Amino acid sequence: MSQAQHRAEQAQRLLNDPLLQEARRAVVQALQTEVLSLPLGERERREAAVAMLKGAEQFFRVFELVIDGYTLERAELTNEAQIQARHHAIEERMRNG
Template sequence: MSDVQYRAEQAQRLLSEPLFQEARALVVQALQTEVLSLPLAERERREAAVAMLKGAEQFFRVFELVIDGYKLERAEMANEAQMKARHQAIEERMRNA
């Protein structure tokens, strides 16, 4: 098992864990509520809350990127295997011709 595959499986397990999903939703919702509830006059607090929301979204996106990276690696490996199989089939036909 490659390191990317291992990390992707770990990330997938975390993302599918109900407790993690609940925590993710609570964090994002709390930050969104904070941003929306602050008056425009409280610019610094509002900017800080927006920054925290963006940071939280990026944090959770990292897990998805690990999974996407593995999917891409797996697709590239499948493509390479198909190319090798085609190459071998062509060589076999040429030997039999």
């Protein structure tokens, strides 16, 4: 198994890990609760909480994109391996044919 394949599988396990999913929900929910609970008069605190919420959401989107990149790389490697296997099979038939 190549390092890229290993990293793709590892990334997928991370994304599907229940602990990570729970942490993501907890962070986003806590920040949403903070935003909604602050009075309108506390503008600076509200803006800071909204910025943290947007930052957390952006972090998780980027994290997913990185993992999707590894997943795509794994698919490309698998496709390349299948093409090579077909090529070798054709060469073998031509030699034996």
